[in-house]
Amino acid sequence: MNMNHEKPEYKLYIRLLSANQRRIYGFIYAMVPNHSVAEDIMQETTLLMWEHFSKFQEGTNFSAWGISIARNMIRQYFRKKGRKGLVFDSQALENLIGQSDIFESEDDKIDALRHCFKKLRGNEKKLLEMRYIQGDSVRKIAENVNRTTSHLYRVIAKIHNLLLKCIKKQLIS
Amino acid sequence: MDEKRISDIAVYTIKLIDQTISPEEFEELNSIISSNAQAARYYNQLMLAVSDFQESAKEIILEETGAETVLNEEFWQLLSVDEKTAPAVEIEKPVPERVPVKMLKIERQPKIVRKSPLYTAVLSIAAMLLMVLIVQLKPVLPTVASLTDSINAEWSDVKNTPMNGDVLRQGRWNLTKGLAEITFDDGAVVVIEAPAVFDLESPKSMYLDSGKINAFVSRYAIGFTVNTPSASIVDLGTEFGVDVQFDGTCDMQMFSGKANLVIGQEGQEKTSQLVNVKEARNVDGRTGHVRNIAMQKKRFVRRIDSVTGLIWKGQDLSLVDMVGGGNGFGTGKQNQLIDMFDGVLSGPGHNQFYSGYSERKGPYGITPVAHPFIDCVFVPDAERNRQVSTLGHAFLECPDTLGSFQENIFVGPESPEMGIRKHLLYLNNVQWGAHGRPALSVHTNAGITFDLSMIRRANPDMKITAFKSLYGISDNATWGNSRKTVADMWVLVDGEIRDKAIGHHPQSKPKTINVELKDEDHFLTLVTTDSDGVTNEDWCLFANPVLVTE
Numbered sequence: 001m002n003m004n005h006e007k008p009e010y011k012l013y014i015r016l017l018s019a020n021q022r023r024i025y026g027f028i029y030a031m032v033p034n035h036s037v038a039e040d041i042m043q044e045t046t047l048l049m050w051e052h053f054s055k056f057q058e059g060t061n062f063s064a065w066g067i068s069i070a071r072n073m074i075r076q077y078f079r080k081k082g083r084k085g086l087v088f089d090s091q092a093l094e095n096l097i098g099q100s101d102i103f104e105s106e107d108d109k110i111d112a113l114r115h116c117f118k119k120l121r122g123n124e125k126k127l128l129e130m131r132y133i134q135g136d137s138v139r140k141i142a143e144n145v146n147r148t149t150s151h152l153y154r155v156i157a158k159i160h161n162l163l164l165k166c167i168k169k170q171l172i173s
Numbered sequence: 174m175d176e177k178r179i180s181d182i183a184v185y186t187i188k189l190i191d192q193t194i195s196p197e198e199f200e201e202l203n204s205i206i207s208s209n210a211q212a213a214r215y216y217n218q219l220m221l222a223v224s225d226f227q228e229s230a231k232e233i234i235l236e237e238t239g240a241e242t243v244l245n246e247e248f249w250q251l252l253s254v255d256e257k258t259a260p261a262v263e264i265e266k267p268v269p270e271r272v273p274v275k276m277l278k279i280e281r282q283p284k285i286v287r288k289s290p291l292y293t294a295v296l297s298i299a300a301m302l303l304m305v306l307i308v309q310l311k312p313v314l315p316t317v318a319s320l321t322d323s324i325n326a327e328w329s330d331v332k333n334t335p336m337n338g339d340v341l342r343q344g345r346w347n348l349t350k351g352l353a354e355i356t357f358d359d360g361a362v363v364v365i366e367a368p369a370v371f372d373l374e375s376p377k378s379m380y381l382d383s384g385k386i387n388a389f390v391s392r393y394a395i396g397f398t399v400n401t402p403s404a405s406i407v408d409l410g411t412e413f414g415v416d417v418q419f420d421g422t423c424d425m426q427m428f429s430g431k432a433n434l435v436i437g438q439e440g441q442e443k444t445s446q447l448v449n450v451k452e453a454r455n456v457d458g459r460t461g462h463v464r465n466i467a468m469q470k471k472r473f474v475r476r477i478d479s480v481t482g483l484i485w486k487g488q489d490l491s492l493v494d495m496v497g498g499g500n501g502f503g504t505g506k507q508n509q510l511i512d513m514f515d516g517v518l519s520g521p522g523h524n525q526f527y528s529g530y531s532e533r534k535g536p537y538g539i540t541p542v543a544h545p546f547i548d549c550v551f552v553p554d555a556e557r558n559r560q561v562s563t564l565g566h567a568f569l570e571c572p573d574t575l576g577s578f579q580e581n582i583f584v585g586p587e588s589p590e591m592g593i594r595k596h597l598l599y600l601n602n603v604q605w606g607a608h609g610r611p612a613l614s615v616h617t618n619a620g621i622t623f624d625l626s627m628i629r630r631a632n633p634d635m636k637i638t639a640f641k642s643l644y645g646i647s648d649n650a651t652w653g654n655s656r657k658t659v660a661d662m663w664v665l666v667d668g669e670i671r672d673k674a675i676g677h678h679p680q681s682k683p684k685t686i687n688v689e690l691k692d693e694d695h696f697l698t699l700v701t702t703d704s705d706g707v708t709n710e711d712w713c714l715f716a717n718p719v720l721v722t723e
Contacts, residue, residue, distance in 0.1 A: 022228060030220035033189050052419060068420035071459055075402050075421060076382070086199045091442075092207035098460045099214040102221055109225050114233050125234065132230035138191060157183030164222050 013053050017046060020063040027067050027103040031074050031096050032087060041077050045070045064104035071097055109167060116166035124159050131156065178205065182212055186219045314343040317376045318357040324479050325351035327367070337479065345372050348384070352477050352484065360394030361408070363387065366474050374400070385416045387428075387473040404456040404463075407433040411450075414473030421458030426468050427451060428475065428487070436461050478717075490637070490720040492623060492699075493611035495546045496584045501628070501720070507607075508585035513550050513578060513619065516542040521589040523581070532577035532708065539563060539622075545631070548622040552578050553700050562622050562696045566668035572661065574702045579709070580616035588614065598714045599648035600683045605716045613642075613699070613718050617660045617711035620700035625690065628720065637690050640664065640697055642718035644674055645683035650710040660711040664688050665698035676704060683716070690720070 024045065029038045048069055049056075056065055074093070083089065088096065117125065130136045136144075142152040185202040188194040194202070206213045226233075320335045328334045329347035341355060348367040355363045358376035365371065369384025378398040379386075390397045390408040397408045402421035406413060411430025417423050425434065427450050434454055437443035446463065448454055455466045476485035490501035498518050499505025508521050514536055537557045539549040548563050554576040559567045580588050586607040587595045598605045598612050605612035615621065625637060650658040658679055664672040664686055671688040674681075690697070697720075701713040 022224065026221060026224035029224075030217055048419065068458070072383075072402055072419055072421040079402075086194070086196065088203050089207060092203045092213070094461065095206055095210050095213035096217060099210060099217050100459060102214065102217045109222075110229050110233075113222075113225060113229060117233050128226075128230070129234045132227060133234055138187075138193070153184045153187055154180065157180060157187050160187065160219060160222065161179060161183050163226070164218055167222065168218075 009053060010050075012058070013050055016062045017049070017066075020066060021046075023063040023103060024066040024070055027100060028070050028074065030103070031093060031100070032077075034085060034087065037077070037087070041070065041073050044077075045073045048073065061104060061106055063106075067100065067103055071100070109171070112167045112170035113163070115170055116163050119166060120159065120162070124162075127156060127159060178212065179215060181205065182215055183219060186216055187223075190220075190223055316340040316358070317343050317373050318355045320353060321356040321362070322354040322477055322479050323351060324477050324484065326353045327351055341373055343373050343375070345370070352474055354477050357394070357397065359397065360391050361397035362389045363399075364389075364474050364477055381415055381417050383417050383419050385414065385473055387414045387475045388412065389475070390430075401456075403436070403458045403461060405435040406448075407435060407445075409433065412475070413448075414475070416472065418458065423456040423458070424453065424466060424472075425456075426453035426466075426472070434463070436463055484721075488722050490628060490722060491611055492642075492715070492718040492720065493584045493613050495544060495623065496582065496613055496621070498544065500631070501546065505584070508583075508589040510581040510583035510589055511542055511547070511550050511621070513540060513552065513581050516540040516550060518542070518544060519589075523590050532575060532579060534577045537576070542621075546624055546628050548624040548627075548696055550582060550622075551620045552576060552618050553620045553702055554618065561620060561665060561668055561698045561700070564695070566622075566665075566696055566698075568620075568663070568665055568668055568670075568698070568700065570670060571700075572702050572704075574618045575706060575708060576618070577708070578616065578618050579711075580614065580619075582616075582619055582621050583614045584611065585614075596647065596649060596710075596712055598712065600643065600645045600714070600716055602648060605714055611717050613715040615699060615701045615713050615715065617701040617703040617708045617713060620698055622696050622698040623720075624695070625697055625720075626695050629692075636692070637720045637722055639690055639721040640686065640688045640718070641721055642686045643683050643716035644677075644686055645681065645714065645716070646677055646679045647712035647714060648679055650679045650712045657705070658710045658712075659704045660713050661702045661704045662713060663698075663700040663702070665696075665700065666690065666694050667696050668698070677713075686715075686718075 025038065025042050028041050028045070029035065032038045032041060045066065049066055052069075056062065074097070078087070078090070078093070117128075120128075127141065130141050131138070138152050138156065139149050142149045145152070182202065182205060185194060185198050188198060189202070202216075206216055318341045320337055320339050320341055323337055326348060327350035329349050335341060348365055348369045350367045352367065353365045355365065355373075357363065361377070363379065364387045366385040369386065370382040371384065371386070372380040372382070374380055377394070377396060378400065380400040382402065386399065388397060388399060388408065389412045390410060395408060395410045399406045399415050401415065401417045401423045403423045404425070406415060406425055409431050411432050412428040413425055413432055414428065415423060415425045425448065427448050429450050431447055431449045433445050434448050434456070435443050435445040436456055451468055453466045453468045455464050456462070470487045472486070474484055474486050488502075491499075491503070492501070494501050494503055494505040496511060496518070497505025497507060497509040506520065509518055510523055511518055512523065513533070535552060537552070539551040539558070539560050539562070541549050541563055549561075551558055551561060553559070553568060553571050553574060555571050555573040557576045559569060559571045561568045580593055581590060583589060584606065586597055586604070598614060604610065606614065629637060644662050646658060646660060659676055662674040662677060662684070663670055666688065672686050674684045677684070699715060699718070701711065703711060
């Protein structure tokens with residue numbers, strides 16, 4: 001399809017895509033935890049989304065629409081390319097796809113996340129800061145605090161699990 | 174799920190994001206997710222939470238952490254207490270660097286929206302070059318089907334556009350416009366509606382990636398299979414439609430017979446269910462969940478015929494069927510006629526006044542017909558009768574005719590009337606009136622008027638847009654001997670001429686009639702007149718006359 005960059009719908013498309021691409025890509029990456037493959041699929045998905053953008057109803061959930069297309073692109077990809085490297089097998093992938101409605105949610109999780117982050121202990125917050133703000137690897141943090149990486153992974157996993165439980169509770173309430 | 178399992182998934186997921194997961198650990202994660210939908214859900218939740226957290230980390234963390242910059246021992250003490258109930262921690266030892274999986278950071282954004290026009294152009298050119306290379310290197314694949322008909326078909330591969338009659342090779346096809354009828358080597362006939370992307374897999378199977386198809390599978394082609402992203406339909410001698418959306422969701426409906434619907438991806442456990450006639454199913458592209466849905470009669474194009482322009486979605490109204498006493502949808506009978514004198518529809522053996530082989534004078538005026546959709550029949554003649562409807566519409570240009578007729582208007586291969594000279598109906602050596610090719614025989618001089626208003630009233634959800642038919646004089650009528658068969662044909666709407674064929678004879682090319690109809694049009698009239706003052710063997714016929722609906 002010819003991408004006429006002057007067309008108003010192209011601008012609308014780009015605006016919607018910019019606002020939602022992270023969610024769509026996050027979905028693809030969760031299903032295909034390989035950035036190279038995920039990027040290929042994302043590219044195919046966004047092209048197909050543009051081709052069929054006329055079918056998208058403005059005001060509806062754009063990321064859900066994109067994810068619905070991405071699902072098929074993921075299946076297509078594996079059907080054509082087969083499974084190589086660290087990729088989920090078909091049963092695991094179908095289970096993941098079957099539970100992927102989570103990615104379509106329009107809940108505002110950021111406020112919930114902020115609320116839950118406040119409830120963490122100081123050192124837990126500090127760990128997340130080192131990881132997400134300073135960009136330290138788990139191994140580096142482990143060396144700094146004189147712990148094993150596997151131990152630290154369990155700690156970080158535990159913190160994420162606490163956050164997740166809190167967010168769920170927060171969203172329900 | 175127990176806490177241990179949750180903890181394992183969380184650790185593996187974080188390691189996966191960090192690209193430090195070992196193949197063994199990934200295999201374990203895969204195994205947990207493949208056997209447990211809850212685990213899959215938890216994994217998704219975690220991936221989403223991490224993604225959200227990464228997006229908002231700065232904003233959230235920096236407003237919270239403040240001056241607390243040292244990780245204190247108390248924290249580790251507390252964690253140690255927590256860890257007592259957790260699985261054993263590995264003995265502290267230097268951890269070898271994992272061989273990282275070649276992945277990029279999750280923070281990276283997808284490429285597509287960053288494309289500059291130049292990048293897009295470069296990418297397009299690269300893709301084109303690649304396509305050329307692929308074409309050059311592509312092996313010659315076996316033929317599995319033929320393009321048996323098409324209407325305004327356009328294909329994405331303009332240099333390899335198939336023409337009607339061409340054989341088609343295995344591989345991917347992309348029908349971008351129009352309709353195509355593909356006959357598989359094993360006998361299944363599939364009508365494909367654009368846009369559709371599909372693979373011809375074998376003489377007995379196809380993969381429908383997206384789009385709509387209708388498959389007609391004779392009993393000789395049982396087992397024909399349509400694979401889709403979410404399901405497979407294995408035919409058991411039937412006709413069915415399949416519609417695959419871009420998300421892999423598949424709707425299928427059975428027009429006749431039955432089929433097996435097989436659900437499940439490659440490599441997965443599959444389930445199947447029998448789908449019977451007039452049943453429809455939806456298979457969710459995401460979950461594979463199957464549910465019953467309502468049949469939609471107009472959803473699929475089921476027949477096409479480029480000669481007559483026929484695009485049949487099940488709803489077009491057959492005028493032949495009406496003359497056969499039906500409602501236009503196939504409830505009528507074959508071998509029926511309308512008596513020109515009393516307007517009664519009757520079947521084989523009808524012989525009210527006729528002694529055979531002679532002109533029947535009159536009736537002078539219209540004869541109302543005992544069918545709600547057929548207003549009247551009449552013998553057209555400039556002097557004796559120009560009226561064509563019960564509301565008084567007149568055919569003002571009606572030519573002067575003998576004012577008599579020979580055969581009643583009939584449907585079927587030949588007139589069911591006793592005493593009449595039997596003749597079959599052919600156009601271009603194709604027999605009409607039988608073998609699924611409906612025809613209305615209107616031997617001169619005769620006219621028939623259909624009541625469009627009544628038809629609309631009976632079918633309020635439809636919009637009648639046109640009258641279509643093929644018209645001609647049967648091949649087997651006399652031509653070229655001492656006596657020549659020639660006739661005129663007229664299509665009227667509310668008495669106004671909308672189409673005509675003057676001086677038509679058996680060797681004339683059949684005329685394709687396509688008369689546009691508007692909502693306000695009340696009556697459609699078909700008339701044949703003798704043209705030369707002789708009605709002998711004026712075996713005029715309307716082949717597959719239909720009211721096209723939307």
